[in-house]
Amino acid sequence: MSFESTPDRTGPIDPTRSQQVARGILVLLLVLLGLFTLQDFLISLAWAAVFAIAIWPLFRRAKRRWPPGKHNLLMPLVFTSAVALIFVVPLLLIGIEAAREAQGVLVWVDHARQSGVPVPPALEHLPVGSEAATNWWRQHLTDPGDANTLFRQLKPARSVAMTRQLGSQVAHRVTLFAFTIITLFFLFREGEDVTAQMLVASRRAFGERGERIGRQMIASVHGTVDGLVLVGLGEGVILGGAYAIAGAPHPTLFGVLTAVAAMIPFCAVIAVALASLLVVASGSAAFGIALFAFGMVVIFVSDHFIRPVLIGGATKLPFLWVLLGILGGVESWGLLGLFLGPAIMAALILLWREWTAPAGSKSA
Structure with missing residues (x-):
């Protein structure tokens, strides 16, 4: 018995419709199996x-x-x-x-x-x-x-x-x-190779629009990191110093907690309110009230002026959609939603602008 391959006398065969469907089902099945294997x-x-x-x-x-x-x-x-x-x-x-x-x-x-x-x-x-x-x-x-x-x-x-x-x-x-x-x-x-492969895959699957969506989502992640993480750390440093001046207990620990809470819009209010109550309970009512007022000013400026510029400026995303993306992302995905939410909103807004753009105009 011989196991040598026989020559192909039929020549190249174009895939039929049924073969294309079978190939698509096989790819989908393998993707689902891969996701199931890596679910944890x-x-x-x-x-x-x-x-x-x-x-x-x-x-x-x-x-x-x-x-x-x-x-x-x-x-x-x-x-x-x-x-x-x-x-x-x-x-x-x-x-x-x-x-x-x-x-x-x-x-x-x-x-x-x-x-x-x-x-x-x-x-x-x-x-x-x-x-x-x-x-x-x-x-x-x-x-x-x-x-x-x-x-x-x-x-x-x-x-x-x-x-x-x-x-x-x-x-x-x-x-x-x-x-x-x-x-x-x-x-x-392997970042450069992975990036090149992702660009090729997006072009083959979705054309130029897929590449634009990918770049928009990446820009959203950059803006979200600047607007949430960096601004949150800045709030933690500033308010940590204020805690120390006001005489709050464990000002460094409260500063770290404030920085973490400040990465979610409006959540830093909880840390500031708790620190202010502890200062008031220690007998320094004036310092506690002043600390709370100063904290509210810092949070208001950060959430209403600095963050919209850093997050929305990178993708031209309105602040309302930035806020909905962040809060909805946290609700659906946990802390990971801080970055996934705005990225998803940025992609949807880009698709909406392209779909509603006048005929013949180019998308931004």
Whole structure:
């Protein structure tokens, strides 16, 4: 028996309609199988793509200044490590601070079980609800017996179960973050080839319009990073300094929380209000009110003047659609929606403008 290939005497055969349909079904099936296989890592892939798009201009400038060597490993490794440290260092600081606070809470609970806890003077300075809070404290924490009853109601077994569940969630998030960083390294390393392949694929599938939509979405990601991340960090630095001046507890930690909350429009109000209430509760009502007023001014200027220019200016996207994209994206996709939402809105607005443009005019 011979396994040699026989010569093709029929010549090239054009695919029939049924073959084209079968080929399309096969491609769709393979894509669905690939998505099903990677379903637990799709978020990591999306985050890696967002990071790569956001940092790519800086990465290209660095490559032009320091051309890569033979293996092209050093520059991707440096940028990937920098991105990892941006997230790891603050989380470590927060974890260390939380561990210290947890130790203090355990000491406080042990002291409360033995001697009770007297009413703190700060409750008397609350602008609202001072009397009710003071009465509740006297009924539940002043007497050691009442304090023990309250702490027994916390159900330690449930707390242990919640701690285990939290630990498993943290381990899962750490795994996804590690996969994101690994993917980001390969995107930096093979970014030019991946970009060229994506352009070719978009032209073949959608023509010139597909390339325009892709560029519009990439510009939206750049604008969103500038408008959300950079502005949020700026708000955190400014308000962190204000917290320190006003005498708020843990001003650095509150500054970090404010920076994270400020990446979502109007959410920084919660952090500012909490810090202001703590300042008022400590007996400095004037400083607390001044801190809240200053924080509202900073948030108003950032959300109504700076962000619309940075986000909408990159894609000519109206602020209303920027806001809807951000809030709707967060509602649908979580934190990843901060970047996906405006990118989707930018693509839709581009399609709308092209569809409604007068005949013969060119799209912007």
